[in-house]
Amino acid sequence: MxxxxxxxxxxxxxxxxxxxxxxxxxxxxxxxxxxxxxxxxxxxxxxxxxxxxxxxxxxxxxxxxxxxxxxxxxxxxxxxxxxxxxxxxxxxxxxxxxxxxxxxxxxxxxxxxxxxxxxxxxxxxxxxxxxxxxxxxxxxxxxxxxxxxxxxxxxxxxxxxxxxxxxxxxxxxxIDTKYFDPYSFKEDQKKNKRQSLGIPREDFVFIFIGRLVSEKGINELVDAFKKLHKKNQNISLLLVGPFEKELDPLKQDTFNSIKTHEKIITTGYQEDVRPYFAIANALAFPSYREGFPNVVMQAGAMILPAIVSDINGCNEIIVEGINGVIIPVKDTSALFSAMELFVENRNYTNRLSSNAREEICKYYExxxxxxxxxxxxxxxxxxxxxx
Incomplete structure (x- = not known):
């Protein structure tokens, strides 16, 4: 052989x-x-x-x-x-x-x-x-x-x-679309998961999965979320991934906000991210650079619409207005506007969500x-x- x-x-x-x-x-x-x-x-x-x-x-x-x-x-x-x-x-x-x-x-x-x-x-x-x-x-x-x-x-x-x-x-x-299957999570499982994380049932949950570092756009994400939360208290930000303080640390202000804000929840690194996708409403992924991000494919397979930066990989998986929204890199105000749109216009968000899995199954099995x-x-x- x-x-x-x-x-x-x-x-x-x-x-x-x-x-x-x-x-x-x-x-x-x-x-x-x-x-x-x-x-x-x-x-x-x-x-x-x-x-x-x-x-x-x-x-x-x-x-x-x-x-x-x-x-x-x-x-x-x-x-x-x-x-x-x-x-x-x-x-x-x-x-x-x-x-x-x-x-x-x-x-x-x-x-x-x-x-x-x-x-x-x-x-x-x-x-x-x-x-x-x-x-x-x-x-x-x-x-x-x-x-x-x-x-x-x-x-x-x-x-x-x-x-x-x-x-x-x-x-x-x-991506293994049989593994990333949103329909394998029952309503009571999702309800219990939200409860265990202290996320109110009625909240719109933005999720980020990956390393919590500057080049993933976490500084901008936290800023945009805090601004949106002042307008709408029924939202949460779920950050799933490890901090990396050596290679590319977050701004100290961002780090402090993550630790103290009542609606920003961190879980650390998780072996199985599916239960977290299952309780979220949208992926927020404002990264500065990627190859071809698995997280965006995984979110799509789990019927989540996505807000992504206009960078390679992200702008190939996400089609504007079909399964998500594409924003300029390092643009906090554009990120805020996209997040606000998702929260305020549920019909639009639901439409993106309904296309999300189909796009992934069609091209990335x-x-x-x-x-x-x-x-x-x-x-x-x-x-x-x-x-």
């Missing part, structure tokens, strides 16, 4: 961004998952019935650690002789592609699910630009996970068009995406691997 090695910086990306995908591929390849955090990676391997290989990697710029990771992976690839190495996330991309190229791996694939460097400036930005270019140069093929992301890569001059391909309609993994990726592997093998 041919060997496929999939690499992400941390196991969380394997668990969430690629959920189920490696297990599916193990029917066709001998699959090894590579990431940092040894214990969590081992658990992932056992649960998903794939091999694992631990390499220390960090999301920060750490040249010495990164070179050690390249060397460790290079030796591993020389030993294993995989046909395909497929990387995700920026750090795993540069480390994995460099090691794979040096080891002579015939098929080197990299998925781009976002460009964190777009929010950086100065010397750091110049370094990250060069790293990105090198990653793409080392890869045989690069998969931007949205059409908008492909255009940004071309505009920034990171790669030539013939090296890039968007799989299907976009995404890195599609997970198993179809897996088949598209498998077909791509097989086609590339014919092109690049000598039989």
């Amino acid at each position: 041919q060997k496929l090695i999939r690499i992400t910086t941390i196991p969380l990306s394997l668990e969430k961004l690629l959920e189920g995908q490696l297990t599916y591929m193990s029917q066709y390849y001998e699959v090894t998952a590579v990431a940092a955090e040894k214990e969590r990676l081992n658990k992932y391997g056992q649960k998903n019935k794939v091999n694992t290989f631990w390499v220390e990697m960090t999301r920060a710029i750490t040249p010495i650690k990164d070179l050690k990771a390249v060397w460790k992976l290079y030796k591993f690839f020389k030993e294993e002789k995989p046909e395909i190495v497929h990387t995700h996330t920026p750090k795993a991309g540069i480390v994995g592609m460099l090691a794979a190229k040096l080891a002579g791996v015939p098929l080197r694939l990299h998925t781009v699910a976002g460009l964190p460097l777009m929010e950086t400036t100065g010397t750091k930005r110049k370094i990250l630009d060069q790293v990105e270019k090198l990653t793409y140069r080392l890869a045989t093929k690069v998969f931007p996970n949205s059409r908008g992301l492909k255009q940004i890569i071309l505009k920034e001059g990171f790669a030539e068009e013939n090296k890039l391909k968007v799989l299907g309609k976009g995404s890195s993994n599609g 997970r198993k179809e995406f897996w088949q598209i990726l498998l077909k791509e592997y097989k086609n590339l093998e014919k092109e690049y691997i000598k039989s």
